[in-house]
Amino acid sequence: MRSNRPLRVAIYDPSGRGGVCHYTHQLAQNLALMGSDVTVVTTENYELKHLPRNFNIVFLFKKSRIKRFALSWIAPVRWQGSDHKESAFQNGTHAGEKIPGLALLKNLRLRIIWLKAAFLFLWKRPHLIHFQWLVDRDQEYFFINLLKLLRFKIVYTVHDLLPEQCDAHPDHDALEKIYRKVDALIVHAENNKREFVSTFEVDPEKIYVIPHGSNDLFYTDKRMSKEAAKEELGFFRGKKVILFFGLIKRYKGLEHLVEAFQEVKERLDNVALLIVGKIYDGDPEGFKYYSDLIGQLRGREDILCVEDYIPLEKIALYFYASDVVVLPYISNYTSGVLLSAYAAGRPVVVTDTGGLKEGVEVGKSGFVVPPKDTKVLAQAIVETIKNRNQNDEMGRYAKSLAENNYSWSSVASKTIALYRHLPMKSAMADAASQLTVK
Structure with a gap:
């Protein structure tokens, strides 16, 4: 991807709020300022939707009416009028997993969302897809594998090497599969890279160090x-x-x-x-x-x-x-x-x-x-x-x-350099482009 043509970048971030959400917004904004066509795929509860921006947003993750119905009708029966219904609803997916059948519905719903995302990416034809967060580490491999079968290039910014900083974490194997599958991994410090290589069997050549940008978004x-x-x-x-x-x-x-x-x-x-x-x-x-x-x-x-x-x-x-x-x-x-x-x-x-x-x-x-x-x-x-x-x-x-050292313009510039270092865009996107021209 060594051309100087503007890049089409899809950023996948279902976090919706918090530090990763803030990171994604500032990265997307500065990539767009440098001429990239950026689309962020996120949740309808995206906490920064009110801010001015020069990138596109697609709200793919929306509230589940099925879960809301199930929690309002099944939960009272299961808990026999206890006060756990409200807390379970507020805890989102974890609450649903405690109710028989809802874990299956959750996984089915996620796969439907990911299929929609795949069709969206085929329509948008991004040069690459940049992951910032994972919804379900065990299930997300299905989605990433699907995108790789469609020959999309995938970059993943690893904000947390392992949840809770625990080497024996049960997600280790699921994350290692994902880390191996993507085309490039971004970490924020040299020590992060060393820790990454010592924790996972991943090719060090695909791990890039790009500093975290300054959070000046907060200071209006x-x-x-x-x-x-x-x-x-x-x-x-x-x-x-x-x-x-x-x-x-x-x-x-x-x-x-x-x-x-x-x-x-x-x-x-x-x-x-x-x-x-x-x-x-x-x-x-x-x-x-x-x-x-x-x-x-x-x-x-x-x-x-x-x-x-x-x-x-x-x-x-x-x-x-x-x-x-x-x-x-x-x-x-x-x-x-x-x-x-x-x-x-x-x-x-x-x-x-x-x-x-x-x-x-x-x-x-x-x-x-x-x-x-x-x-x-x-x-x-x-x-x-x-x-x-x-x-x-x-x-x-x-x-x-x-x-200076941590400006978002510097972070975006280094990120674009990484994007362009990847092999040329997917054959799927090339074929789609040719069909569009004809």
Whole structure:
């Protein structure tokens, strides 16, 4: 695919909201700005549908009326009037799998959606299809295999090597089949590539390193000051704010930050901890643990917990109110939180896990510490926020990294270079083009 002609790119992202959705939107926008004809295939609940864009959207994933009917009629019989019906409905596909027959209906529905997607791609004739997220790792191989039989080229951005960063995860074999089948894989750091090769039997030559872009999508009001953001939250006046942001899961190590915060308080006055994020409910033990932890912290004068999913328009406020953003992860693959901090002009403290270390220039944009070492973590936080001038200078440097090293124009340019490095477009698309000309 070495021609300089505009590329037709289909991006498959059924996530609909959250970090991957934000990534897809910014990538699609910048690919389009560089002349590509981009179509994003996503869900009707796509949370960014209200934003202006210069790419096309197809809402292929829609609410299942069959599941809604089944959950409203079958569930009450199964649970005999218990209060589980509502929570099961809200939990989506996982709830349906607990009801006999709904798992089969779910798989059937997915295959119908994928057949529709295949016909859509045959009609659109993209030069390649870029996957960003998978709905069902066990079943998705059917779809990818179908697209390969139709001779489409497939690129897959691997945002999570394995769910929950667990090498023995039951999805390992299903993911390895998918990773082998696609034409190219994108990871965000060199260490991610090394980890990939050590975890899966995949050709290293098909793995490309392209950094995660800066999440400047969140910051429409670039004039908001740190003081104004703290004032708007009404909790942090005159305090130095340590921010933890994102879905709360075990591997993110929130408890270690809470412990380190106690030591920070012993060394600095007027500090506060801001915890923003919903607790992941797909892990019952983890959900109970962090619910109990948040319950213990709630009500303290030096800690504010915002236990919810934060919509796009509200994200900037929390980053702008912070003096440092901390990622105390126990294990990790990559994180958009780091790039969100940089886009806001905030320094970071991260753990030496996954690809985080590669994104930090120590002493300039932040610090890197060992996982679970609360004393070193506390020391790095203190070092980052103890001096206002130094903290501001680190923030400005982080902002410059966001605007240069991690700009979306740079990410899109590297992605297009990868696209063009792939072999010529599919014979199926060529044949369709010839039929169109005739």
